Amino acid sequence: MESEVKALLETLNCVQSSLSDSDLVSQLRQHGEKIISLLKSPPQQIKREKIKEMSSEVIDSNPYSRLMALKRMGIVNNYEQIRNFSVAVVGVGGVGSVAAEMLTRCGIGRLLLYDYDTVELANMNRLFFRPEQAGMTKTDAAVQTLLQINPDVILESYTINITTMDGFNKFVESLKRQVMSHTRGGSTGVDLVLSCVDNYEARMVVNQACNELGQTWMESGVSEDAVSGHIQLLIPGETACFACAPPLVVASGIDERTLKREGVCAASLPTTMGIVAGVLVQNALKYLLQFGLVSKYLGYSALKDFFPTMEMRPNPQCSNEACLDRQKEYLEQKPARDAAKAAAELESAESEASIPLHSDNIWNISVVEDHEPVSSVSTAKQENLPDGLLWELPTADTLETTLSEEILAENGDLDDLQRQLDALNAS
Amino acid sequence: MESEVKALLETLNCVQSSLSDSDLVSQLRQHGEKIISLLKSPPQQIKREKIKEMSSEVIDSNPYSRLMALKRMGIVNNYEQIRNFSVAVVGVGGVGSVAAEMLTRCGIGRLLLYDYDTVELANMNRLFFRPEQAGMTKTDAAVQTLLQINPDVILESYTINITTMDGFNKFVESLKRQVMSHTRGGSTGVDLVLSCVDNYEARMVVNQACNELGQTWMESGVSEDAVSGHIQLLIPGETACFACAPPLVVASGIDERTLKREGVCAASLPTTMGIVAGVLVQNALKYLLQFGLVSKYLGYSALKDFFPTMEMRPNPQCSNEACLDRQKEYLEQKPARDAAKAAAELESAESEASIPLHSDNIWNISVVEDHEPVSSVSTAKQENLPDGLLWELPTADTLETTLSEEILAENGDLDDLQRQLDALNAS
Numbered sequence: 001m002e003s004e005v006k007a008l009l010e011t012l013n014c015v016q017s018s019l020s021d022s023d024l025v026s027q028l029r030q031h032g033e034k035i036i037s038l039l040k041s042p043p044q045q046i047k048r049e050k051i052k053e054m055s056s057e058v059i060d061s062n063p064y065s066r067l068m069a070l071k072r073m074g075i076v077n078n079y080e081q082i083r084n085f086s087v088a089v090v091g092v093g094g095v096g097s098v099a100a101e102m103l104t105r106c107g108i109g110r111l112l113l114y115d116y117d118t119v120e121l122a123n124m125n126r127l128f129f130r131p132e133q134a135g136m137t138k139t140d141a142a143v144q145t146l147l148q149i150n151p152d153v154i155l156e157s158y159t160i161n162i163t164t165m166d167g168f169n170k171f172v173e174s175l176k177r178q179v180m181s182h183t184r185g186g187s188t189g190v191d192l193v194l195s196c197v198d199n200y201e202a203r204m205v206v207n208q209a210c211n212e213l214g215q216t217w218m219e220s221g222v223s224e225d226a227v228s229g230h231i232q233l234l235i236p237g238e239t240a241c242f243a244c245a246p247p248l249v250v251a252s253g254i255d256e257r258t259l260k261r262e263g264v265c266a267a268s269l270p271t272t273m274g275i276v277a278g279v280l281v282q283n284a285l286k287y288l289l290q291f292g293l294v295s296k297y298l299g300y301s302a303l304k305d306f307f308p309t310m311e312m313r314p315n316p317q318c319s320n321e322a323c324l325d326r327q328k329e330y331l332e333q334k335p336a337r338d339a340a341k342a343a344a345e346l347e348s349a350e351s352e353a354s355i356p357l358h359s360d361n362i363w364n365i366s367v368v369e370d371h372e373p374v375s376s377v378s379t380a381k382q383e384n385l386p387d388g389l390l391w392e393l394p395t396a397d398t399l400e401t402t403l404s405e406e407i408l409a410e411n412g413d414l415d416d417l418q419r420q421l422d423a424l425n426a427s
Numbered sequence: 428m429e430s431e432v433k434a435l436l437e438t439l440n441c442v443q444s445s446l447s448d449s450d451l452v453s454q455l456r457q458h459g460e461k462i463i464s465l466l467k468s469p470p471q472q473i474k475r476e477k478i479k480e481m482s483s484e485v486i487d488s489n490p491y492s493r494l495m496a497l498k499r500m501g502i503v504n505n506y507e508q509i510r511n512f513s514v515a516v517v518g519v520g521g522v523g524s525v526a527a528e529m530l531t532r533c534g535i536g537r538l539l540l541y542d543y544d545t546v547e548l549a550n551m552n553r554l555f556f557r558p559e560q561a562g563m564t565k566t567d568a569a570v571q572t573l574l575q576i577n578p579d580v581i582l583e584s585y586t587i588n589i590t591t592m593d594g595f596n597k598f599v600e601s602l603k604r605q606v607m608s609h610t611r612g613g614s615t616g617v618d619l620v621l622s623c624v625d626n627y628e629a630r631m632v633v634n635q636a637c638n639e640l641g642q643t644w645m646e647s648g649v650s651e652d653a654v655s656g657h658i659q660l661l662i663p664g665e666t667a668c669f670a671c672a673p674p675l676v677v678a679s680g681i682d683e684r685t686l687k688r689e690g691v692c693a694a695s696l697p698t699t700m701g702i703v704a705g706v707l708v709q710n711a712l713k714y715l716l717q718f719g720l721v722s723k724y725l726g727y728s729a730l731k732d733f734f735p736t737m738e739m740r741p742n743p744q745c746s747n748e749a750c751l752d753r754q755k756e757y758l759e760q761k762p763a764r765d766a767a768k769a770a771a772e773l774e775s776a777e778s779e780a781s782i783p784l785h786s787d788n789i790w791n792i793s794v795v796e797d798h799e800p801v802s803s804v805s806t807a808k809q810e811n812l813p814d815g816l817l818w819e820l821p822t823a824d825t826l827e828t829t830l831s832e833e834i835l836a837e838n839g840d841l842d843d844l845q846r847q848l849d850a851l852n853a854s
Contacts, residue, residue: 005466009459015442015452025442028455035462039432048548048558058692066653067552069694073652075730096556102697107551117452120487121475125494125532127554130575131475134488148557172744226493226718265485267496270529271712282698282729292654292730301720302709306735322611341506354445 025340032038050151054080063150064107076289078111083152084111085288086180086190090162090171090206092138093117093267095128095220096196098277100285101128103153104146106285109180110154111146112190114171115139116161126270154179172209184216184288192284193217198266200246207242210234211322215330218285220280226267227302229276231283232312233294237326240312243319272302275401335422434458441519477578481507481534481637491534491578496768503716504835513537513607513617517589517598517633519565520544521553521695522647522656523623525704526711528555530580531573536607537581538573539617541598542586550687553697581606589632599636611643611715619711620644623704624838625693625782634669638749643714647707654729655701658710659739660721664753670746699729702834 008031015024046065056068070076087108089100092115103111115138119129133141139157146155158174160167178189193215195206203219210217214236222229234241266307278296286292314327435458441449475490481497497503514535517526519542529616530538542565546556560568565586573582587594605616620642622633632648637644641663647655661668706725713719726735741754 005459005462012452012455012459012741015455028439028442029436032432032439035432047561048551060549063551063558065692066695068698069692070653072691073694073783075652075654075694098701102701105554105697107552121490122487122492123488124475124576125534127528127532130510132575134474144429148559149551154602188700191535225502226497227502254637264499265492265496267500267502268493269497269709269712270532271705274525274701275709278698278702278705279732282696282702283732285696285698286729293732295732296473298732302713305710305720305722305725305734305736307732309732 003037005031008035011049014193029270043212045389048151054083068409076291079289082107082285082289083109084180085184085192086112087192087288088114088175088190088283089114089194090114090195091197092142093196093198094123094270094273095277095280096224097126097128097138097142098274099194099196099220099281100142100146101149102277102281103284104150106190107150108153110156111144112174113139113155113157114160114162115142115166116159122265126268143206162209163201168205168209170207172213175209175213175215177337188213190215193287194280194284195219196280198222203242207234210324211236211241211320211326214326218280218283218287220276222268222272222276226272228267228300230297230299231276231280231295232297233283233287234280236323237314237330239296240314240322241318241320241326243323244315245312269302272300275300275302297417432458432462435462438824457508462469469635475575475578479804481510494533503718506716509534509712509716510536511607512611512619513539514711514715515539515541515602515617515620517541517620517622518624518625518629520567520625521550521697521700522649522704523553523621524553524565524569525701526621526623526708527569527577527646528536529704529708530711531577533708534577535580538584540566540569540584541587541589541593542569543586544594549692553700589636590628595632595636598632599640602636602640602642607626615640615642617642621711622646623707625649630669634661634747635749638663638668638747638753641753643715645707645710647703649699649703651693651697652698653699655727657700657724658703658707658722659724660710660714662756664741664755666723666749667741668745668750670750671742672739696729699727702727702729713839729827 008028011024011031012026013029051063054064054068055062056065056066056070056071059366060068067082068079070079085104085108087110089096089103089111092100093112096113096115100111100113104285119133119136119138119141121131123129123132124131129138129141130145133144136140136144137159139159143155143157146153156174158170160170162168162171175188175190175193180189184191193206193210195203195217197206198221202207203221206217209215216233216235219232219234219242220230226405235240241406279295279300283295283298296311297309300307301308314323314330316324318324318327435455437457438451438458453642478490481491481495482489483492483498485492494509495506497831499508512535514530514537516523516530516538519527523540523542523605526538527538544565545564546560546565547570548558548561550556553560555570555572556565560571563571564586566586570582571693573580583599583601587597589595589598602615602617602620607616610840611618614718620633620637622630622644624630624633625648628647633644633646636642643660643662646659646661646669647657660666706722706727710725714721722736723738724736725732728735741750741757743751743754745751745754
């Protein structure tokens, strides 16, 4: 562009010496017009070209060499398959934007982004967004940055509020749309949904959509004091859904944002948000590329560097109808699943070595019951709740009446266990 | 800029109609020169203005509202003091660049950056650098991005290789230079050094500089297979230095990079690097702003989501002379430190309540020895090392001859303990 203007100045010298030549003037105008068209092109040119196939060649110009090296290191069997996966990131804030950037840099096939908010300077204490993006929608700003980082990723952005009726329908439709051939965890068009929203209502909406679609998802959250967070894997029917074990206290039907006092906002830190985004996407990579142990729940407490883990089974009394449907399906499919698993294990054992299988049981090892009740939260309840909040879980009185049903359910499970053993013997 | 060129075109129309006026031509040249000067100014204009004082006002345009909220949440007593701190980040790669960005977004006072490498497309699988920065030095690219994110931070960049004699001297001089009044942990001009380098040699150099200066620092690292990492706090004389417990195997004097086979590179992931940068800066914030528990060592194993912690005492037989000097100083200052601590505790106990202090010792609680020997690594040594590697730790035979000295040292410590008790009673 600069040389263009220099050429213009050289032409001017000629104009000065031979003012009678009118061709020079039209030449000047051409220079000027070219400058304008150059200025109208995007301010930041995307310099990185699209790459057809991921290569493991170790050269400075290969953006995938360090990822393909995961194969040689024996961590991932087939890294290239990351290009087949579609991941939805719901909420492009402090956690979601960083998660989207990590997936983009890893070369994910297709990324679906959902948010209705705009970038503000008040977001600058977290990674990803830049001050000059203030005022843009978070989805537009994210697409601008991510496209520049890796043009190989298919980006779809949805500037919608999923907690509205219309937004929810669009959300579900977008998840169902099948764009790529290969998918994991469900019959939808995406392999995984990552929830990176910042409120209870939106989490319940993601939960509803994923329960209805039988879609595996991961939930993430950061506390209001910015020093703790968590991620959780949710497989409809197999693990607890978000409604199976809701938070102890929730907003009573009114907008959570109005609950907060005027002039008060939650604290946040780029460190905590970055760590939660990191463990979330790490768990997603382990799930998609099938390496390591996929965590069911991983907490993070910054003050003591404590990382609790746990597992939550589905609640047979969950308030979510779609969850109960998925639980039923999961139980129905259990004998077939167990038989397939046993057959696979038998095959693996036979192929590895001809070690005799013991038919006796001297150590008294038995098949463990698959449906332990959800562990009850032992936090002592404080009776005086602030206005606008109510207890989500039933009180002990309410619970007692449902205990007899639970015992019945347990007996049902024993019968089910017998059926599984029969299926195992039959296979 | 566009209007400037449009004005130029309008002038051209005049030139066409009145070619005899030579003033118009000089006017044209002025336009051209102004365009060039505009083009030479930074391509991305910094839109965020400098902010004189951190405010906790909850408005969208305040980039510090979510950080100042840490005070109201009871996490940090005085967040604004972050502006008084100087932090050095050595190595601006996958971990260092993200650490620098986190500190910048947190509003750190002054940031010193050290790297001699250039940005390559092969770095794009980690956060921070953008493809269009390929070819720039990492320090220049980092300053470009960080200045735009937060113009309030004082940025100093050093494009030097600290492992050269000249680079080392410049490194030490830059750490000593006192620019701001308030500093923590030493008599240098920085409050903390974060080591984010990727090789043993550079770590030993940071270790040497910090031991010489008595500078508290934190070390970080990520494994070659990209699925584990760690951070460590090093306080010269008080904790183990990097030479006190070196890695089992190190390069034998030759360049580590040539050790690697042709066409082979280490794997890396934006997730692991982001998590390590996150826990590193979180630990730095806890250390600087004095909240929570500052971790001495925190490991991260991605495959199993395992986060080991440990503590390493200094090695009285450390090969690093400066470390031994700091250990000696630390021991000499121990009686005074203990007396001050006991006095502070006494004062705190007296002011809190008038609970009687027990002079008897029914639980048999005693002062624990401060100098346990460094825990020995129990990994079975493999005898056949590849060419270019050697064992860093002495073999059992070599160690045996030094054991008697160790016993003497232990006796010395007991005398020291007696002196401490005397000092305690005297105060």
